[in-house]
Amino acid sequence: MHTEHIPTRAGEFTATFSERGLASLDFPRANSARNGTNGNSTRPASVARWVRLTRSALDDVLDGREPRELPPFDLAAGTDFQRSVWRELLKIRSGSTRSYGELAARLRKPGAARAVGAACGANPVPVLVPCHRVLAANGRLGGFSGGLDWKKRLLSAEGVVPRGA
DNA sequence: ACTGGGTAAACAG
DNA sequence: CTGTTTACCCAGT
Numbered sequence: 001m002h003t004e005h006i007p008t009r010a011g012e013f014t015a016t017f018s019e020r021g022l023a024s025l026d027f028p029r030a031n032s033a034r035n036g037t038n039g040n041s042t043r044p045a046s047v048a049r050w051v052r053l054t055r056s057a058l059d060d061v062l063d064g065r066e067p068r069e070l071p072p073f074d075l076a077a078g079t080d081f082q083r084s085v086w087r088e089l090l091k092i093r094s095g096s097t098r099s100y101g102e103l104a105a106r107l108r109k110p111g112a113a114r115a116v117g118a119a120c121g122a123n124p125v126p127v128l129v130p131c132h133r134v135l136a137a138n139g140r141l142g143g144f145s146g147g148l149d150w151k152k153r154l155l156s157a158e159g160v161v162p163r164g165a
Numbered sequence: 166a167c168t169g170g171g172t173a174a175a176c177a178g
Numbered sequence: 179c180t181g182t183t184t185a186c187c188c189a190g191t
């Protein structure tokens with residue numbers, strides 16, 4: 001697993017890549033200790049390319065644009081259900097939203113709204129797998145593992161204003 | 166605005 | 179297996 005730091009307008013994200021692709025993405029640390037560069041001297045060409053893809057896709061989403069191309073993801077860590085939720089998230093276009101219940105219905109699991117929320121919370125690749133586009137059925141924010149401020153910020157970049165904010 | 170019950174999934178023990 | 183915890187939802191007060 002290669003760990004890479006990805007600078008953006010919004011701070012430095014931390015990404016980890018497996019042989020298969022982007023496996024996790026973390027929001028900039030509040031303390032953002034500029035820890036020495038990643039210790040990995042050997043960086044396969046594939047990873048170098050994935051880093052570029054990740055950075056430009058991040059820049060796009062942070063500015064409210066639809067990314068032209070996404071890096072490949074390695075979501076093997078999730079359960080079948082979680083992966084099905086994450087796949088569904090990728091279908092939500094920039095600027096549009098769904099409710100947890102709508103997602104559940106779309107997965108043919110009506111009543112699993114709460115489970116969908118839990119799966120969103122377990123999303124290892126926030127921002128690029130756009131869990132921030134899922135709101136509660138009443139139009140309010142719901143939660144966000146990276147902190148609600150990030151959810152608001154990402155939605156705001158896409159021109160979405162949830163109820164009560 | 167608040168409460169309670171229903172629900173699916175992950176996890177600890 | 180049972181109990182606990184969720185980024186939920188809806189129908190009643």
